[in-house]
Amino acid sequence: MNLTDPKERCFWLARYGPYRATAPLREEIDADFAVVGGGFTGLSTAYHLKKAEPSAKVVVLEARYVGFGASGRNAGFVMTLFGFEPSTTKLLFGVERTVEAHRYMERAVDEVDRLVREHAMDSDYWFPGFLRVATTPAYADRIQKAIRLLTDHGIRGIEWLDGMAVREQVDSPLFLGAWWEPRAGLLDPAKHVRELKRVAVSTGVEVYENSPVVHLLREPERFVLRTPSGAVRARKLALATNAYARFFPELWLRQVPVFTHIVLTEPLDSERREVLGWQNRQGIEDARNLVHYFRLTPDDRLLMGGADVTVPFGRRMDLDDNPAVYARLEADVVRFFPALRGIRFTHRWGGPVSVTTQMVPALGYLGDRRAVYSLGCMGHGVSLSHLNGRTLADLLCERQSDLTEVWFVDRKVIPWPPEPIRFALGQLVRGLMKAQDRWYERDLEP
Helix, strand or coil: CCCCCCCCCCHHHHHCCCCCCCCCCCCEEEEEEEEECCCHHHHHHHHHHHHHCCCCCEEEECCCCCCCCHHHHCCCEECCCCCCCHHHHHHHHCHHHHHHHHHHHHHHHHHHHHHHHHCCCCCCCECCCEEEEECCHHHHHHHHHHHHHHHCCCCCCCEEEEHHHHHHHCCCCCCCEEEEECCCEECCHHHHHHHHHHHHHHCCCEEECCCCCCEEEECCCCEEEEECCEEEEEEEEEECCHHHHHHCCCCCCCCEEEEEEEEEECCCCHHHHHHHCCCCCCEEEECCCCCEEEEECCCCCEEEEECCCECCCCCCCCCCCCHHHHHHHHHHHHHHCHHHCCCCEEEEEEEEEEECCCCCCEEEEECEEEEEEEECCCCCHHHHHHHHHHHHHHHHCCCCCCCCCCCCECCCCCCCCCCCHHHHHHHHHHHHHHHHHHHHCCCCCC
């Protein structure tokens, strides 16, 4: 399996500068807890395990380097959106669970905020709030229904802004209104994941990079995880690989990797920034099924991602690049912001996110209570993954908490079918989502 290195293409990974990974595992060691995956979920799990049981030996095994996957390549939105759409969660799981999920996400945002402040993490983090914008009347109706669904059941801190109010914040001719939520932040994901590694290591966690698990054996009293040059014998295990979970037979049908893509402009000069009028530098997402998400970077580049996804066949994990989607995104930047016509694009990259059949996260026990897993961040995983790590730690420490009692923890996951049905189903779902988006946008100029 060829997993190309995104360092040269991904702005965040390239911008961070030279990174010295920790040495790979080169011996056989014993541990109380082994965590597979060095992204937000895995490092958060390890950190919270060590906080809960300071005397325990906690080991993290990362196949490449921390942040190689989605944790180092995402757009950096610390947000409360759960799954794809509140109405979808309501349809599948009911109102009470939809509201409970939103409260979990509010707590997830607060968890990132707490970690950054408590440990003085150098993550280029700020807290400007979030706009979910409507670009057609149908999307405005979708957003307003979602706001009513939540606020009618006690959620506070979300309000509807009309078109004039939104354009006073960010001036795009497409914006007809927006979901406004102050409880949202932005960060540099590559800096943050490496800072999260620093924080975990400072508590005594051992992190081994370039240490892929090539064989996993479940024994009555322990797990044996073999890497190319060593092994870990652990009492308990956390699989925190998300989209890369397909490499583990017990997990690979519980989710599929779906590739999302991003483009980035050159830094905007003062004249262009003034025309955009992006007053508070909020993170922005639209209401499409295949969303656009966009933000400003600390050096005033405009990042835009989404618009479409790439669905792989089989176990392919090398579909980071999609020139057709890049071209679509570059055109969409100008469609949203006509003043940026002629802007130069400097970076284009992509990567996989984990998607479950019911479009909501899945975490819980695997086989027995000695092993846990987390899947299905659905592209909204920066805050979610941090709190999921805390939840996994509670499960492994056999500590019942309000987190372990949330409805999507240890739920029965409907698996994806095997190939080629899985690929056909994935393309069907993508096609239906695109068709609905086209219908909603039928009156927009191309």
